[in-house]
Amino acid sequence: MSKRSNWSIPYVIFLVFFVALPLVLVMVYAFQDGQGRFTLENITKFFTDRDALSTFAVSIEVALENTGLCILLGYPAAWILANKQYNKSAVTIVLFIMPMWINALMRTLATAQLFTMLGITLGKGTLLFGMVYDYLPFMIYPIYNILAKMDKSYVEAAVDLGATPWRAFWKVTVPLSMPGVTSGILMVFMPTVSTFAISEFLTNNKIKLFGTIIQENINSSMWNYGAALAFVMLIIIGITTLFDQDKEEAEGGLI
Amino acid sequence: MKKFFAKLYIWVLLVILYAPLVFIAVFSFTESKVLGSWEGFSPNLYRNLLTGQMQGNASLLAAVKNTLIIAVIAAAVSTLLGTVAAIGIHNMKGRAKKAVTFLNNIPMINPDIITGVSLFLLFVFLHFSQGYTTVILAHITFCTPYVVLSVLPKLQQMNPNIYEAALDLGATPSQALRKVLIPQLKPGMVSGFILAFTMSLDDFAVTFFTRGTIGLDTLSTYIYTDARKGGLTPELRPLMTLIFLVILVLLIIINVRQDRLQKQNENR
Numbered sequence: 001m002s003k004r005s006n007w008s009i010p011y012v013i014f015l016v017f018f019v020a021l022p023l024v025l026v027m028v029y030a031f032q033d034g035q036g037r038f039t040l041e042n043i044t045k046f047f048t049d050r051d052a053l054s055t056f057a058v059s060i061e062v063a064l065e066n067t068g069l070c071i072l073l074g075y076p077a078a079w080i081l082a083n084k085q086y087n088k089s090a091v092t093i094v095l096f097i098m099p100m101w102i103n104a105l106m107r108t109l110a111t112a113q114l115f116t117m118l119g120i121t122l123g124k125g126t127l128l129f130g131m132v133y134d135y136l137p138f139m140i141y142p143i144y145n146i147l148a149k150m151d152k153s154y155v156e157a158a159v160d161l162g163a164t165p166w167r168a169f170w171k172v173t174v175p176l177s178m179p180g181v182t183s184g185i186l187m188v189f190m191p192t193v194s195t196f197a198i199s200e201f202l203t204n205n206k207i208k209l210f211g212t213i214i215q216e217n218i219n220s221s222m223w224n225y226g227a228a229l230a231f232v233m234l235i236i237i238g239i240t241t242l243f244d245q246d247k248e249e250a251e252g253g254l255i
Numbered sequence: 256m257k258k259f260f261a262k263l264y265i266w267v268l269l270v271i272l273y274a275p276l277v278f279i280a281v282f283s284f285t286e287s288k289v290l291g292s293w294e295g296f297s298p299n300l301y302r303n304l305l306t307g308q309m310q311g312n313a314s315l316l317a318a319v320k321n322t323l324i325i326a327v328i329a330a331a332v333s334t335l336l337g338t339v340a341a342i343g344i345h346n347m348k349g350r351a352k353k354a355v356t357f358l359n360n361i362p363m364i365n366p367d368i369i370t371g372v373s374l375f376l377l378f379v380f381l382h383f384s385q386g387y388t389t390v391i392l393a394h395i396t397f398c399t400p401y402v403v404l405s406v407l408p409k410l411q412q413m414n415p416n417i418y419e420a421a422l423d424l425g426a427t428p429s430q431a432l433r434k435v436l437i438p439q440l441k442p443g444m445v446s447g448f449i450l451a452f453t454m455s456l457d458d459f460a461v462t463f464f465t466r467g468t469i470g471l472d473t474l475s476t477y478i479y480t481d482a483r484k485g486g487l488t489p490e491l492r493p494l495m496t497l498i499f500l501v502i503l504v505l506l507i508i509i510n511v512r513q514d515r516l517q518k519q520n521e522n523r
Contacts, residue, residue, distance in 0.1 A: 008343025008355060011336055011399070015358040018396040022373030023361070025380055077268055086261040090510040095269055101453055101502045102276065105478045106495050109487065110275035110290065117291040133272065186364070194366035197459070197479055211368045211460075218372055218464065223379065230372045234365075241364050 026234065029227035042228030052213055052229070059210040062199075063192035066131040067139075070188050071181065073132065074139035078180070079173075081140070082147035093144065100137045108134065108198050122204040130202040131192055138191075139184040146180030147173070190237055276499055283492035290487060301493045315488055318477035325387075325462075325473060326455035329394035334448045336395065337402025338440060344403065345410040359404075362397045370397055371464030378465065385467025393465040394455045401454060402447030409443035 033039045046052050080086045081093055099107065111130045115122060154176065158168035196211035210233065217226035279290070283301070287294040307316055344355055362370055374393045378385050417439075421431040459475035466476065481487050 004346035005343055005348075005351075008340050008347060011340030011343070011403075012355055012358075014336065014396075014399075015355070018374065018377070018392065019358055019361050022377040025376040026369075026373045029376055073268065077265060080261045080265055083261075086258055087265070090514050091507055092265065092269075094506045094510050096272070098503060098506060099272055099276065101457070101506075102495070102499055103457065103459075103475060103478065105459055105475055105482070106279070106491065107275055109478070109482055110279045113290045114275050114278050133275070136268075136272065190364075190366050194368045196368065201482060211366075214368060214372060215463075218375065223376065226372065227376060230369055233369060237364060237366070237369070 023234070026227050026230050029224050030231040031228075032224055034224060042225050043231075045225060046228055046232060055208050055213055056210055056232075058207065059193045062127065062131065062207075062209065063189050065128055066135060066192045067185055067189045069128065069132045070136050070139035070184070074136055074184065075143055075181070078140045078143035078147055081144050082150075096137055096140055096144075100141075104134055105197060105201070108201050112201050112204075122202060123206055124203070127199055127202045127207055130198070131195075134198065135188045135192065138187040142183040142187065143177055143180040146177045150176055186240065190233075190240060193236075194233060276495075279492050280496040280499065283496045286489065288486060288489060290492065300490055304490045304493045304497075314472060315477060315490055315494070318472040318474050319494070321387075321471065322456060322473040322475075325391055325394060326452050328391050329398050329455045330448050330452040332391075333395050333398035333402050333451045334444055337399045337447055337451075338406050338444050340399070341403045341406035341410060341440075341443075342436075345407060359400045361400075363400050363404075367397075367458065367460035368464075371461040374461065375464040385465055386469045386471055389465045389467065390462055390471065390473075393461050394458065397458070397461060398451035398454050401450045402444070405447035405450060406440055406443040409440050413439050 030042055031038055031040065033041060077096070081096070087093075108130055111133055112122060112126070115126050115129075120126060150173070154172050155168050158172045159165060163171065193209065194211040194214075195209055196215045199207055199209040200212065210229070214226050214229045214233070217223075217229065282290050282293070284296055284298065285292075285294050286297045286299050340359075344352060344359075347355065365373075370393070374389070374396065375385075377383075378389050383389060413436075418431055418435050421435045422428065426434065457475070458473075459479065462473050463476055463479070466472075472480070478487065478491065481491070
């Protein structure tokens with residue numbers, strides 16, 4: 001086993017080149033003007049740009065609501081699926097993961113079309129519904145994974161010791177499943193903030209999310225401002241991931 | 256009673272989750288231009304799709320081809336790169352290991368758009384002209400971490416003595432690798448490959464930023480452009496229905512098999 005650790009060298013070089021360097025470049029471009037001089041202008045522009053700020057606020061709001069709804073709807077579903085008493089077949093779980101394999105844009109467009117056909121006006125409500133629809137499997141799956149692996153004797157022990165089933169659920173099951181919930185939050189929150197295209201399709205261009213602004217700036221060659229907006233997002237990601245330690249554990253065995 | 260409500264909840268969620276997909280499937284059997292207006296039953300869209308004679312844009316088939324080629328190459332390269340890297344990472348220690356694991360996690364934590372924009376800036380910075388190559392490189396970037404994460408647990412479960420034993424019994428290191436290490440890692444490599452493949456198929460944002468202006472389209476970017484122009488190519492409906500059926504059947508087969516294996520093991 002002499003120098004097996006050297007086997008990671010090609011990948012380390014790859015990571016430095018395609019992961020680290022690009023992120024450094026986001027920072028570099030964010031603090032440069034069009035001529036390559038150092039400037040804080042892009043950052044201050046964001047904090048004084050009323051449109052960008054309100055889009056940012058709307059994105060955070062929609063992401064919070066979406067994450068909350070996904071937990072509210074997804075946790076019971078994951079719990080039922082992980083419970084042998086209610087669900088014996090693996091096929092039901094497959095049915096829940098399955099939509100993740102279908103092109104998200106196509107699903108979104110179909111959802112929007114379905115709303116239109118049912119005579120529902122596209123707006124905030126349809127946006128939330130569509131987002132929950134897109135992201136619910138990403139919340140159910142990590143929670144289900146943790147709950148399915150959980151040792152059921154903890155709950156039995158709590159009940160034996162006199163806890164009501166309800167109390168055992170809140171004091172035992174919920175705390176033990178928290179890693180799955182955090183991992184679900186990570187898989188739903190930031191992706192919601194950063195989506196582009198999906199929000200426009202679901203609201204008929206009425207509501208834009210933060211990702212769209214980044215995309216518009218990059219596509220109209222405003223690279224520096226686009227990079228500054230991406231930088232703002234990187235900082236938020238940095239903060240949110242501080243809360244995350246068990247992501248890998250919960251994600252293990254996605255197939 | 257409790258059981259009834261539990262089942263009901265699951266089925267209501269599933270019905271809502273599948274409504275749009277069923278909607279597409281139903282309307283794949285009518286020839287109307289717009290999704291949602293029924294103009295009588297007709298299998299013509301399927302025929303058009305299979306013969307390549309589209310009512311709308313013929314580049315749909317090219318986009319499907321691109322999507323598949325990119326996914327196969329990206330998944331194959333990431334599986335190779337990721338497996339070798341996982342063996343290396345498994346044998347690393349301390350700070351170096353932490354640093355590499357951290358870097359490996361970044362593409363999974365970052366939303367697609369950040370990965371896309373940052374790689375776009377890299378290619379701009381290097382004056383690298385964007386097209387097929389850059390899209391594949393970008394896909395390898397966000398796929399490989401998943402392969403690493405699928406292979407690492409297999410390495411941890413493995414008994415290191417088996418490899419040593421093979422060497423003691425006279426196997427060359429390359430024989431020991433082929434006959435002992437690789438077979439043990441295979442399940443991890445396979446699930447890594449499948450994950451990478453599906454991640455690549457599904458990607459929209461990263462492709463969008465790294466495909467350049469040469470008119471390269473994958474299925475996702477094709478749908479995006481199509482929808483922005485107003486109106487989707489009708490043949491997308493049968494295409495999506497077929498993809499949906501293929502994936503559903505594959506997933507069910509895989510899971511029923513796993514179920515059966517598990518039950519066999521339990522009965523032993």
